[in-house]
Amino acid sequence: MAIDNSTLNDVLKSSGVSDGTSKPKTQTTDSNALGKDAFLQLLVTQMQHQNPLDPQENGEFVAQLAQFSSLEGITALNDTVTAIAGAMGSSQALQASSLVGRSVIVQNDKAMVDTTKSFNGQVVVPQSISEGKVTIKDKDGNVVRTIDLGAQKAGNADFIWDGKNAKGEVAPAGEYTFTATTTVEGKSVEMYTLLPATVTSVTFGTNGGEMMLNLAGIGKVGISKVQTIGI
Structure with a gap:
């Protein structure tokens, strides 16, 4: 044909x-x-x-x-x-x-804190420990307070900061750094902290990219990094 x-x-x-x-x-x-x-x-x-x-x-x-x-x-x-x-x-x-205006829990060591009320955070404990602590520093790097975690099992350990310094005075509101440490076989080991932050805005991903949350005092964090969404 x-x-x-x-x-x-x-x-x-x-x-x-x-x-x-x-x-x-x-x-x-x-x-x-x-x-x-x-x-x-x-x-x-x-x-x-x-x-x-x-x-x-x-x-x-x-x-x-x-x-x-x-x-x-x-x-x-x-x-x-x-x-x-x-x-x-x-x-x-x-x-x-x-999500805008709501509080989310993300893995981070910094947070904006309103010291007029209690601040709740978590420490990721990789294995059972006999003792641990959370050191809180202000934006200038000065130690404001140290919180004793005591013995903890593997998992997420809660801690609460009442917003006061070591002298019992209310610390000024602002950005603070939280460092969690423990001792394993005589060596100091740092642990991850999960801290709350407020979502100020959202950036949409382009070409199928991940949506990014803009968090107060932290910056951009991928939505996949969010552990918990609060009020």
Whole structure:
């Protein structure tokens, strides 16, 4: 079976597909891509111009129709994925708006503290310890208070700071650093701290990137780093 080149070129041109010798029409998509409309036109033209004395086998037409069905399926799948991505973006925006102004718990050693009320934090204890402590320093690096953790099992150990210094005076509100340490085999070992922070704004990820939370006194933290979301 053969199709006249001029007939094939006419079909390609009418479908916006380049025949390699003439410039295709300007389109927003790839002009060399064979779309489903062009595919169907080529199939119909092929049937119209086949040699009646040597017609194409039915199996060959079935194979071409199967390719057409696959193309339709891929197009529908792309549309579905695009719709899902849009829905996820809307859901992420709704989630982000609800986080602004709320308190979250993140792994960090700094926090903005209102010393007029108690400050609650946690220490990640990697293994059972006989003793441990949390050292609190102000923004200038001066030790304000040391909290004794005592013996702790592996897991998260809670601690509370009442906002007062070692002299029993209320410390000024502001940024403080919390360092948790213990002793393992005679060596001082630092442990992670989980501290609360207030979400001031949210930055959406681009090109599928992670949403970032802007936390007061800390900066940007990925939402995957959040341990707990509070009030």
